[in-house]
Amino acid sequence: MSPVPLPMRIMASSIAIANQAGKIIRDIMSAGDLGIVEKGKDDLQTQADRSAQQCIVASLSNQFPNVKIIGEEGASDLVNVPKEWIITELDQDFLQQKCPESLSDISEKDLVIWVDPLDGTSEYTQGILEPVTVLIGFSVQNKAVGGVIHQPYYKRSNNEFGRTIWGLKGLGSGGFVTKPHVQGELIATTTRSHSNELVQSALRAIEPTKVIRVGGAGYKVLQLLEGDAHAYVFASAGCKKWDTCAPEAILEADGGILTDIIGNHYQYGSDVAFLNKLGVIATAKNIDHSSIISKIPDDVKGKLSQ
Numbered sequence: 001m002s003p004v005p006l007p008m009r010i011m012a013s014s015i016a017i018a019n020q021a022g023k024i025i026r027d028i029m030s031a032g033d034l035g036i037v038e039k040g041k042d043d044l045q046t047q048a049d050r051s052a053q054q055c056i057v058a059s060l061s062n063q064f065p066n067v068k069i070i071g072e073e074g075a076s077d078l079v080n081v082p083k084e085w086i087i088t089e090l091d092q093d094f095l096q097q098k099c100p101e102s103l104s105d106i107s108e109k110d111l112v113i114w115v116d117p118l119d120g121t122s123e124y125t126q127g128i129l130e131p132v133t134v135l136i137g138f139s140v141q142n143k144a145v146g147g148v149i150h151q152p153y154y155k156r157s158n159n160e161f162g163r164t165i166w167g168l169k170g171l172g173s174g175g176f177v178t179k180p181h182v183q184g185e186l187i188a189t190t191t192r193s194h195s196n197e198l199v200q201s202a203l204r205a206i207e208p209t210k211v212i213r214v215g216g217a218g219y220k221v222l223q224l225l226e227g228d229a230h231a232y233v234f235a236s237a238g239c240k241k242w243d244t245c246a247p248e249a250i251l252e253a254d255g256g257i258l259t260d261i262i263g264n265h266y267q268y269g270s271d272v273a274f275l276n277k278l279g280v281i282a283t284a285k286n287i288d289h290s291s292i293i294s295k296i297p298d299d300v301k302g303k304l305s306q
Ligand code: AMP
Pocket: 041, 042, 043, 119, 120, 121, 190, 191, 192, 193, 194, 214, 215, 216, 217, 237, 238, 239, 240, 243
């Protein structure tokens, strides 16, 4: 049997690792001591962010020692990691699928893995748990190609918590159920806790029939995937590469598009700036992305480009 190509192993491993990270996030919330640290203005970190990152980075670097891994919480202590947090298994269901031809020869040096161990920290600290996600995405030659969004507080039909959504360009996406987007409407989803005048101005200009304000880049892309919103509109700097790598890869594997407010894709190589300075515009499959981009006022585009 031929060996499993690297991108397939990274995907299968990320699915298993994200499940464990989600458990860590739930356990820390249940224990009650969040250990909140203020990293900057409107930017919090909790023990769950730190521990989930330790689990993810320790597990990935153990299996893929030569892949560059960039995590939101900086350098993690990889020495004192509890044994049960080091995940070595691969999700076997995922491995039933065939690697896209275009990715079959990728080697470790072509890849960067972007990790947001807990997206939606602001909401997590306030007990708003549905939008909390774990994001593990990877790029190949600068482009977001594959990833997972794990939702630790999603309640499954068997009453257990957690689900993992995946996407790989050239293969497709899975782990969620979609419904058709409402015709004749434009439902926009945007930030709940990081709004400002530019964000508002862009939202007004696209003339949505409804605006949903929720936390998390991962969760907003989930809303696009599941048919609950047509466009994710965030005309502000603030999101970082670890917020958009996995969501972009999954959304685009599903037929949608995620770019900055000018309409350009972000780059995800190892030496790029972390900040997505030019905001985020993402649209679900079958939604006209360029028409949303064309409605963003030039003065908003100009201010973010400065
Ligand atoms: P939101 O849509 O506000 O939940 O933001 C999505 C992601 O981008 C989260 O990881 C936020 O922490 C991050 N983010 C967005 N805007 C800002 C900001 N102004 N300062 C810090 N982080 C931000």
